[in-house]
Amino acid sequence: xxxxxxxxxxxxxxxxxxxxxxxxxxxxxxxxxxxxxxxxxxxxxxxxxxxxxxxxxxxxxxxxxxxxxxxxxxxxxxxxxxxxxxxxxxxxxxxxxxxxxxxxxxxxxxxxxxxxxxxxxxxxxxxxxxxxxxxxxxxxxx
Amino acid sequence: xxxxxxxxxxxxxxxxxxxxxxxxxxxxxxxxxxxxxxxxxxxxxxxxxxxxxxxxxxxxxxxxxxxxxxxxxxxxxxxxxxxxxxxxxxxxxxxxxxxxxxxxxxxxxxxxxxxxxxxxxxxxxxxxxxxxxxxxxxxxxx
DNA sequence: GCGACTGTTACGCCGCGTCATTGTGC
DNA sequence: AGCACAATGACGCGGCGTAACAGTCG
Numbered sequence: 408x409x410x411x412x413x414x415x416x417x418x419x420x421x422x423x424x425x426x427x428x429x430x431x432x433x434x435x436x437x438x439x440x441x442x443x444x445x446x447x448x449x450x451x452x453x454x455x456x457x458x459x460x461x462x463x464x465x466x467x468x469x470x471x472x473x474x475x476x477x478x479x480x481x482x483x484x485x486x487x488x489x490x491x492x493x494x495x496x497x498x499x500x501x502x503x504x505x506x507x508x509x510x511x512x513x514x515x516x517x518x519x520x521x522x523x524x525x526x527x528x529x530x531x532x533x534x535x536x537x538x539x540x541x542x543x544x545x546x547x548x549x
Numbered sequence: 550x551x552x553x554x555x556x557x558x559x560x561x562x563x564x565x566x567x568x569x570x571x572x573x574x575x576x577x578x579x580x581x582x583x584x585x586x587x588x589x590x591x592x593x594x595x596x597x598x599x600x601x602x603x604x605x606x607x608x609x610x611x612x613x614x615x616x617x618x619x620x621x622x623x624x625x626x627x628x629x630x631x632x633x634x635x636x637x638x639x640x641x642x643x644x645x646x647x648x649x650x651x652x653x654x655x656x657x658x659x660x661x662x663x664x665x666x667x668x669x670x671x672x673x674x675x676x677x678x679x680x681x682x683x684x685x686x687x688x689x690x691x
Numbered sequence: 692g693c694g695a696c697t698g699t700t701a702c703g704c705c706g707c708g709t710c711a712t713t714g715t716g717c
Numbered sequence: 718a719g720c721a722c723a724a725t726g727a728c729g730c731g732g733c734g735t736a737a738c739a740g741t742c743g
Contacts, residue, residue, distance in 0.1 A: 410566065412667070413696080413697080414696090414697075414698095415697080417695065424734080425696095425697085425736095426733065426735085427732085427733065429698090429699090430732070430733055434732095434740065439656075440645050442716090443692095443741085444697070444698055444699095444740080445696095445697060445698080445741090446697090458732085461658070463732090464651075464654075464655060464658070465655040465658045465659050466652075466655050466659075468730075468731075468732095469732075470731090472641060478619070489666055489669060489670055490670070492666060493663060493666055495669065496659050496663045497663070498560060498667070499658065499659055499722085499724095500659055500660065501648075503652055503655055503659065504655050504656070505651075506648075506652055507649065507653070510608075510645055510648055510652065511649070512607075513606065513607040513608050513645055514608075514642065514646070514649070516603070516606070516607045516609050516646050517608075517641055517642055517645065518642065519636050520638060520639045521635060521639070521642070522574075524631055524635055525635065527631060528628065528632070530633055531628055531631075534681070538566055547621050555722080555723080556722095556724095557721095557722065557723080565707095566708080567723085568707065568708065568709085569706085569708095571724090571725090572706070572707055578707095579696085585715080585722080586715080586723070586724055586725090587715085587722095587723060588723085588724090605706090610705080610706095611705080611706075612695080612705095672694065679723075693743105694742105694743095695741105695742090695743095696740105696741080696743105697739100697740075697741070697743080698738100698739080698740070698741095699737105699738090699739085699740100699743095700721105700731105700736105700737090700738090701735105701736090701737090702735090702736085703733105703734080703736100704732105704733095704734085704735105705728105705730105705731100705736080707729105707730100708728105708729080708730090709727105709728085709729080709730105710726105710727090710728085710729100711725105711726090711727090711728105712724100712725085712726090713723100713724075713725085713726105714722105714723075714724070714725100715721105715722085715723070715724090716720105716721095716722085716723095717719105717720090717721090717722105
């Protein structure tokens with residue numbers, strides 16, 4: 408019943424490259440056992456890696472993920488640990504909200520710029536050949 | 550009437566560090582004239598830098614910005630150049646939209662995880678001392 | 692003895708931050 | 718002579734990608 412994986416199998420299953428798994432090991436996030444030189448990943452290792460990848464997807468840094476995993480591994484002060492994790496999540500939510508606002512701002516800016524440029528193109532179609540002293544593209548953007 | 554700036558003045562006015570301006574120069578994005586060794590930025594240089602910073606804010610890479618600026622500098626094929634810029638903007642809008650979706654997904658994941666963890670904490674408050682075999686924090690997340 | 696996999700080592704990328712060191716001008 | 722600015726050069730970070738080369742297994 409012992410499911411194990413080679414680095415190739417597991418990285419493929421997780422949708423990452425072997426390099427990524429070796430990198431995580433180098434950073435102390437995972438510690439597969441060895442058979443000779445080759446890494447052997449257990450089901451537990453896989454679960455842990457899935458948590459790591461989940462953490463990455465939702466925007467935590469590898470250092471933060473390692474901190475949380477290490478803490479939960481020690482199992483000390485479970486309740487305190489939960490509160491700590493909650494505060495981590497809270498701050499991450501703030502960061503994500505900020506990023507979202509920034510992106511909305513950027514979308515607005517790009518969209519407005521496109522509108523201006525499209526306007527310039529339409530003018531060109533109408534009055535063709537006229538030598539309107541063309542404004543440089545991005546100047547339209549501010 | 551010739552407004553010029555030292556690197557300290559201009560970087561301060563633009564809200565960046567001198568290092569940033571030197572870096573952009575190193576990357577061929579800007580070419581201030583020199584007085585001896587010191588860089589002297591003109592009003593034109595400033596405008597160009599404002600365009601660069603605008604581009605950064607809306608998510609273009611420095612390489613893309615350089616490409617667009619170089620093109621518009623040549624001034625050749627103005628209409629074609631406008632169309633090219635439009636396609637740049639279009640692709641950037643797509644990237645931004647994707648990023649926004651990813652962030653929304655992440656926000657959802659973190660928020661749900663927080664809800665679960667908060668639930669665990671509430672249970673602990675009620676049934677305190679009971680040795681519920683605590684699930685590791687992040688396992689709640691998937 | 693070939694190919695598919697594994698391993699290690701180490702440099703590259705991007706957008707700068709951050710020293711360390713050496714001018715230069717007032 | 719001191720102080721604030723400027724200059725260059727080089728390494729650091731984060732999260733891997735991408736060789737380059739060697740070993741191992743079927």
